[in-house]
Amino acid sequence: AQSVTQPDIHITVSEGASLELRCNYSYGATPYLFWYVQSPGQGLQLLLKYFSGDTLVQGIKGFEAEFKRSQSSFNLRKPSVHWSDAAEYFCAVGAYNQGGKLIFGQGTELSVKP
């Protein structure tokens, strides 16, 4: 079955430190992969996406993610975290053989220490 796993429910990092949020997926075909961010009381904002091509993709707000087919992973990274990055982050796979619905992971809540 298609699924997305985000192993870390909650992560705390210090401001200025680097960040890596993990995402593993299970999908039969070549996946379309996404990272979204949700601030408290807000909707989902697209950070970045991978459809094909270069496996290292750049997104907004200084985020990047690397697609590793051999590991079925699409981890999100940022070299230096800002306090405003505190939010919940969702990884998703696009099930394009099923009309295009997104299958989401459970999310990782990021807290940033001053």
Next chain:
Amino acid sequence: DSGVTQTPKHLITATGQRVTLRCSPRSGDLSVYWYQQSLDQGLQFLIQYYNGEERAKGNILERFSAQQFPDLHSELNLSSLELGDSALYFCASSTRTDTQYFGPGTRLTVL
């Protein structure tokens, strides 16, 4: 601002009632998706419409229905509401079946 609008922002109602959530997609987008976000189930796909036609169905209850109108806006109808239907309901739109852009959501509280 994603360009997707949803109304109302908040909705408080009682068990057994019926409500309608409205979504206007981004200009030019033909696909509309509905998702439910709850603490216990996370983000779950409900249903997708493409240019007025139902394209895919997910974990949508029989008490829930949706439609997409000729002007491409969509409505999600929830009836015989139960306490467990309390959740955040998101609409997303895309051009075809690619990147989905999400609206701000409607928070439904069933008392």
